[in-house]
Amino acid sequence: MANPWAGEVAVWLDGQRHLAKLTLGALAELEAALAEDSLIALVERFEGGRFSSRDVLALLVAGLRGGGWEGSAGDLRTVEIGGGPVEAARVAAELLARAFALPPG
Numbered sequence: 001m002a003n004p005w006a007g008e009v010a011v012w013l014d015g016q017r018h019l020a021k022l023t024l025g026a027l028a029e030l031e032a033a034l035a036e037d038s039l040i041a042l043v044e045r046f047e048g049g050r051f052s053s054r055d056v057l058a059l060l061v062a063g064l065r066g067g068g069w070e071g072s073a074g075d076l077r078t079v080e081i082g083g084g085p086v087e088a089a090r091v092a093a094e095l096l097a098r099a100f101a102l103p104p105g
Contacts, residue, residue, distance in 0.1 A: 002019055004101075007021040007022060007023075007095075007098040007101075008021045008067065008098070009094045009095050009098060011060065011063075011064065011081065011088075011091050012081065012082025012083070013064075013076075013079045013080070013081060013082070014079045015080070015082070018064055018067060018069055019067040019068075020063030020066065020067045020091065021063060021066045021098070022059075022062060022063050022095050022096070022098075022099035023066040025066065027039060027099065029061075029062050029065065030058055033058045033061070033062070033073075034054075034055065034058050039096075042055060042096070043096055043100075046093050051089070051092075051093075053085070055092070056088050056089050056092045057073055057076060057077075058073070059092035059095055059096065060076060060081075060092055060095075061076060062095075063091075063095040
């Protein structure tokens with residue numbers, strides 16, 4: 001089970017469950033991949049529904065790598081993501097939300 005308080009989100013690739021999370025290293029990788037000065041622009045795009053498939057792919061790769069996966073964006077282009085593009089976008093948005101959520105208490 002994914003632990004939301006640790007920022008984890010489950011994602012299915014070719015029928016196999018993986019945990020994704022945006023660690024500090026994964027966030028830095030994400031910034032570089034998207035050529036952004038900060039993640040605020042990416043968060044604003046998701047909040048406004050103006051994100052691209054490139055954004056979703058970059059978030060999934062960074063999150064999966066933060067969860068220990070050793071693949072690349074090229075690998076994600078050839079796998080079946082459980083739930084398709086809509087689920088991929090939901091997982092990407094959830095990764096962003098959980099990366100910046102404060103724990104309860």
